[in-house]
Amino acid sequence: MGTLSYDADPRLLVVTASFSTYYLYKRFEPSRPAVHAALLLGIPTLLCFYLNAQLSVLQAVGVLLSHWSLILAFTAIYRLSPIHPLAKYPGPALAKLTKFYVAYRNARGDLYVHVRKLHQQYGDVVRVGGSHGPNELSFNRVDALQPIYASKTMKKGPYYDTRKQDDVNTQLDGVREFTAHAARRRPWTKALSPVNIKQYDEVVVQKSRELIEELAKRQGETIDLSHWMNLYGFDFMGHLAFGREFGMLKAGKDTSGLIHVVEEGVYASGFISQFPWILPIFALVPAANKGLLTMQRMSAGFASDRTKAGAHIKDLYYYLTEDESAAQSGVRPDELIADGMLAVIAGSDTTAIVLSHFLYYMMRHPECAEHLRREIDKAFPNGEEPLDFARLAELPYLNACINEALRLLPPALSGLQRRVELGSGGAMVGPYFVPEGTQVSVPMYTLHRNLQEFSPLPDTFWPDRWLTEDTYVLPTGEVISKDQVVTNKAAFVPFSLGPQNCVGKALAQVELRAIAAALVQRFDVRKAKEYDLESWEKDLGDAYITLRGPLPAVLTPRQPA
Numbered sequence: 057m058g059t060l061s062y063d064a065d066p067r068l069l070v071v072t073a074s075f076s077t078y079y080l081y082k083r084f085e086p087s088r089p090a091v092h093a094a095l096l097l098g099i100p101t102l103l104c105f106y107l108n109a110q111l112s113v114l115q116a117v118g119v120l121l122s123h124w125s126l127i128l129a130f131t132a133i134y135r136l137s138p139i140h141p142l143a144k145y146p147g148p149a150l151a152k153l154t155k156f157y158v159a160y161r162n163a164r165g166d167l168y169v170h171v172r173k174l175h176q177q178y179g180d181v182v183r184v185g186g187s188h189g190p191n192e193l194s195f196n197r198v199d200a201l202q203p204i205y206a207s208k209t210m211k212k213g214p215y216y217d218t219r220k221q222d223d224v225n226t227q228l229d230g231v232r233e234f235t236a237h238a239a240r241r242r243p244w245t246k247a248l249s250p251v252n253i254k255q256y257d258e259v260v261v262q263k264s265r266e267l268i269e270e271l272a273k274r275q276g277e278t279i280d281l282s283h284w285m286n287l288y289g290f291d292f293m294g295h296l297a298f299g300r301e302f303g304m305l306k307a308g309k310d311t312s313g314l315i316h317v318v319e320e321g322v323y324a325s326g327f328i329s330q331f332p333w334i335l336p337i338f339a340l341v342p343a344a345n346k347g348l349l350t351m352q353r354m355s356a357g358f359a360s361d362r363t364k365a366g367a368h369i370k371d372l373y374y375y376l377t378e379d380e381s382a383a384q385s386g387v388r389p390d391e392l393i394a395d396g397m398l399a400v401i402a403g404s405d406t407t408a409i410v411l412s413h414f415l416y417y418m419m420r421h422p423e424c425a426e427h428l429r430r431e432i433d434k435a436f437p438n439g440e441e442p443l444d445f446a447r448l449a450e451l452p453y454l455n456a457c458i459n460e461a462l463r464l465l466p467p468a469l470s471g472l473q474r475r476v477e478l479g480s481g482g483a484m485v486g487p488y489f490v491p492e493g494t495q496v497s498v499p500m501y502t503l504h505r506n507l508q509e510f511s512p513l514p515d516t517f518w519p520d521r522w523l524t525e526d527t528y529v530l531p532t533g534e535v536i537s538k539d540q541v542v543t544n545k546a547a548f549v550p551f552s553l554g555p556q557n558c559v560g561k562a563l564a565q566v567e568l569r570a571i572a573a574a575l576v577q578r579f580d581v582r583k584a585k586e587y588d589l590e591s592w593e594k595d596l597g598d599a600y601i602t603l604r605g606p607l608p609a610v611l612t613p614r615q616p617a
């Protein structure tokens with residue numbers, strides 16, 4: 057055993073050093089591995105030397121553990137104390153204490169359900185975890201949407217740090233500065249404007265026909281409809297973004313393993329986004345971050361091949377590289393490559409998710425499928441293919457069914473994180489003052505089922521709520537008047553809102569209508585015998601966008617009227 061030669065109380069020295077370390081973490085929020093090493097290992101090592109010593113190994117370990125425990129204790133005391141800036145907001149103690157609380161739910165995939173329960177328990181504002189310290193407020197209020205997503209006092213929060221692909225290159229959806237973001241978004245907006253998306257009509261038609269043809273070949277067999285919606289979504293996006301044929305529909309499978317890579321990458325990215333500070337550490341250990349890196353590498357490959365080959369059609373990359381808007385966007389070649397991943401995920405997975413949900417609801421509510429089929433048969437008589445996009449946009453029940461699927465299960469189930477800017481002095485969200493530095497969000501799944509905005513039966517698939525009628529018949533058969541129905545379109549935000557909303561919304565709607573109408577017109581869709589439809593929602597995973605299990609079904613071709 058060594059003896060300490062330091063004459064002041066050594067415990068006081070350890071406490072002071074630990075408090076200083078805690079303060080440095082709180083004040084500067086360091087993320088570099090070298091700084092963590094200095095603060096967590098370097099300081100206790102210096103302490104050991106300062107305490108002079110021939111300290112035994114056990115005593116040295118004691119100093120180290122005391123240092124760490126004290127930092128954690130100071131952090132916990134502050135977070136639970138009445139002096140914390142969010143102290144007046146309710147929430148579970150664990151959520152106030154640590155962001156691992158949210159990360160745990162994220163890893164389980166049920167964060168969206170859990171956040172809804174918290175709102176039911178605590179009210180319209182709840183302190184939930186957060187990806188930068190447990191400093192996030194969730195608002196289940198329609199008047200929170202504008203200040204959070206459409207005002208310029210809030211930028212994207214640390215959750216979006218995973219959109220940075222290296223030290224300099226960030227995907228479009230990770231660009232926080234509004235001016236830089238607007239410039240980067242310009243060519244995307246042009247490529248996906250209502251006028252220009254007409255150029256992709258041909259691709260929608262071709263892929264819709266391929267889908268119907270391939271499904272017809274498998275009539276009577278049990279097939280996974282969720283998988284087939286993926287094959288459609290990815291094939292379509294290959295054309296739209298990169299002018300490239302993935303050939304998944306024709307092959308009936310994920311030919312290059314891309315879908316699998318995206319699913320793993322989305323899961324990894326959803327989880328890591330809760331701990332953005334871990335990214336620099338992961339950069340040192342690439343194996344730990346394999347899912348995300350493989351997804352980045354693969355989509356960068358598509359984008360890189362496409363930019364080298366040049367445009368042979370006016371696809372997305374034409375607008376990003378060759379159109380006049382490309383030059384004005386100030387985008388660098390490496391950033392263009394980084395945007396390849398955004399194009400793949402944002403454009404294919406989301407559409408496939410919504411189409412899968414739509415089919416699930418059609419199987420759960422055959423009476424709605426029947427109603428929809430009557431509408432389509434009437435609009436497209438004698439078996440005419442439902443590929444007139446202008447006519448499809450006018451079909452009230454079709455749009456009502458799609459809206460209802462998007463309402464109940466939006467692809468981004470949880471809240472999209474924004475942060476009240478540091479130095480802004482704070483911001484008002486509805487009637488609540490939110491201190492600067494706070495992360496805020498409106499959870500879509502929860503708001504879309506808020507009884508004040510969608511009633512009656514906010515949890516029920518009831519497309520009629522989107523129709524304009526004098527009286528309504530509920531699924532129970534009860535007749536109610538229009539005054540008893542609330543459908544607040546301002547609270548319906550599956551594509552988000554404001555300057556960073558979905559730039560592909562118009563195209564997504566064209567695709568959703570075309571594919572949904574074609575499937576309902578051409579097939580009777582029944583769940584597979586051995587499949588329990590209850591499993592569909594149970595199998596969903598919330599990883600920023602939705603992960604799905606299989607949707608086994610049997611299709612019978614029908615002769616359209």
Ligand code: HEM
Nearest residue numbers: 228229402403406407472550551552556557558559560564
């Ligand atoms: C039903 C289908 C879709 C839904 C529900 C959807 C939803 C969303 C949402 C909620 C956002 C905001 C994300 C955030 O703030 O973190 C977003 C962004 C985006 N979406 Fe979509 N999306 C869909 C389809 C598409 C399609 C087909 C494309 C492209 C062809 C697309 C391209 C994008 C892009 C590029 C962004 C980032 C925009 C920016 O940061 O300025 N989306 N989408």
